[in-house]
Amino acid sequence: MVAVAILAAGRGTRMKSSLPKVLHSLGGRSLLERVLLGCKPLEPSRYLAIVGYGAERVKEALKGWESLEFIEQTEQLGTGHAIQQLLPALRDYEGDLMVLNGDVPLLRPETLEKLVYVHSVHQNAATLLTAHLPNPQGYGRVFCDGDNRVQHIVEDRDCTDAQKHNHRINAGVYCFNWQKLAAILPDLTADNDQNEYYLTDVFSQLDPVMAVDVEDYQEIMGINDRRQLATAYDILQMRTKDDWMAAGVTLIDPGSITIDDTVKIAPDTIIEPQTHLRGNTEIASGCRIGPGSLIENCQIGEGVRVLYSVARNSTIAAGTEVGPYAHLRNAVQVGESCRVGNFVELKGTTLGNETKVAHLSYLGNATLGDRVNVGAGTITANYDGYKKHPTVIGDRTKTGANSVFVAPITIGSDVTIAAGSTITKNVEDDTLAIARARQVERKGWRMKGQPEGEN
Ligand code: UD1
Ligand code: CA
Numbered sequence: 196m197v198a199v200a201i202l203a204a205g206r207g208t209r210m211k212s213s214l215p216k217v218l219h220s221l222g223g224r225s226l227l228e229r230v231l232l233g234c235k236p237l238e239p240s241r242y243l244a245i246v247g248y249g250a251e252r253v254k255e256a257l258k259g260w261e262s263l264e265f266i267e268q269t270e271q272l273g274t275g276h277a278i279q280q281l282l283p284a285l286r287d288y289e290g291d292l293m294v295l296n297g298d299v300p301l302l303r304p305e306t307l308e309k310l311v312y313v314h315s316v317h318q319n320a321a322t323l324l325t326a327h328l329p330n331p332q333g334y335g336r337v338f339c340d341g342d343n344r345v346q347h348i349v350e351d352r353d354c355t356d357a358q359k360h361n362h363r364i365n366a367g368v369y370c371f372n373w374q375k376l377a378a379i380l381p382d383l384t385a386d387n388d389q390n391e392y393y394l395t396d397v398f399s400q401l402d403p404v405m406a407v408d409v410e411d412y413q414e415i416m417g418i419n420d421r422r423q424l425a426t427a428y429d430i431l432q433m434r435t436k437d438d439w440m441a442a443g444v445t446l447i448d449p450g451s452i453t454i455d456d457t458v459k460i461a462p463d464t465i466i467e468p469q470t471h472l473r474g475n476t477e478i479a480s481g482c483r484i485g486p487g488s489l490i491e492n493c494q495i496g497e498g499v500r501v502l503y504s505v506a507r508n509s510t511i512a513a514g515t516e517v518g519p520y521a522h523l524r525n526a527v528q529v530g531e532s533c534r535v536g537n538f539v540e541l542k543g544t545t546l547g548n549e550t551k552v553a554h555l556s557y558l559g560n561a562t563l564g565d566r567v568n569v570g571a572g573t574i575t576a577n578y579d580g581y582k583k584h585p586t587v588i589g590d591r592t593k594t595g596a597n598s599v600f601v602a603p604i605t606i607g608s609d610v611t612i613a614a615g616s617t618i619t620k621n622v623e624d625d626t627l628a629i630a631r632a633r634q635v636e637r638k639g640w641r642m643k644g645q646p647e648g649e650n
Pocket of ligand 1: 202203204205206245268270271272273274275276277296297298333334335336348350364365366367392393394395417
């Protein structure tokens with residue numbers, strides 16, 4: 196049984212932000228949420244977050260995590276002091292305690308599982324995660340014997356020059372036998388030049404203490420400033436993109452593509468450069484998305500092509516082509532084998548199958564049947580200044596170039612709308628509707644006083 200405690204009381208001064216550090220967003224989720232998600236596969240029996248700076252905001256932001264218990268540390272007197280705050284809440288707890296940092300969001304569940312595994316196999320009093328860093332500056336150094344038994348940990352500031360050559364660092368991630376830890380926690384002192392209660396001081400009083408190396412040292416990266424936040428985002432993105440490539444998705448110029456970790460993509464789909472896939476987007480196989488597209492919360496069927504377009508909260512069925520320069524938003528549903536072309540905006544609109552809206556149109560709150568052909572420049576006038584009104588257009592209807600539909604309005608099936616018509620009344624099936632001024636011609640007409648032969 197393992198309970199998880201997350202250190203999240205610090206302000207994070209170097210973020211230069213009024214937002215508590217652990218609430219900064221990394222790829223759409225707060226740092227703290229990422230830490231929680233990272234340890235979820237271990238099925239912890241309890242989740243405890245030690246909060247201090249901006250505690251109310253942290254609680255508010257994480258209120259969706261019902262099982263999360265908040266422990267207040269009103270003054271931040273060090274990592275040891277933070278863990279001391281758990282003593283009342285865990286008075287009767289008898290399992291292990293995993294300690295994580297709220298600003299270390301890249302740890303993989305496999306790494307934490309390995310830590311817990313080593314901890315329990317060896318029945319350690321404490322097990323800590325270590326890494327060999329090319330630049331260990333700022334981290335506590337871990338000194339072990341040949342069997343990975345920890346002899347001592349020295350904070351960077353307290354290291355002698357010789358000790359600084361040890362690149363094996365303390366990641367600040369631990370697994371403790373809680374009963375053993377709880378017994379010595381009250382005895383910690385702040386007897387160091389920072390006058391802080393160091394959690395690392397407990398190791399000299401616990402036995403056995405073992406170190407486990409992390410394979411990929413990027414995982415233990417902590418976020419202290421916005422630059423590190425951006426680097427962490429790149430690392431997460433590369434993980435997500437590697438996973439999709441391994442799953443059979445082609446990414447062209449992956450560095451220019453971003454994919455939220457909530458997105459799903461089927462094999463044999465190609466994502467082209469400068470394309471951003473966000474939210475609960477699902478893309479079927481055989482699609483070609485991009486270049487230059489933003490797809491958010493969309494369901495995309497097989498073999499769809501999207502070129503230089505923006506689609507949000509929409510469904511696009513198989514075989515449809517979108518773009519270049521189309522904008523779909525607010526619950527658009529496009530049927531199979533449709534064409535939504537250049538400079539077309541669809542809002543809250545449904546298209547049947549094989550319907551074409553190829554050029555320069557705005558369709559808002561409209562429902563079109565199958566095989567409708569929407570002429571260039573067709574517009575729905577759906578808003579009267581107060582309310583949005585619906586337009587309905589039946590199967591196989593053709594709208595002429597530059598037609599305007601003043602909603603609410605219903606156009607039947609097999610209707611032809613003459614180019615340039617402003618349609619204000621419903622049109623029945625199998626009808627030609629013309630609603631424009633007749634062309635008037637005056638043969639031989641000239642302006643007053645204009646001589647013949649000039650115009
Ligand atoms: C700590 C370790 C160091 C390790 C490093 C890894 C100690 C004494 N040292 O150092 O060996 O290499 O982490 O990152 O533990 N926090 C609280 N309350 C407090 C103090 C800190 O919640 O009173 C939180 C901070 O917000 C932060 C985490 O604990 O998330 C670590 O604290 P920090 O002061 O950054 O420890 P380091 O000096 O980095
Ligand atoms: Ca730190």
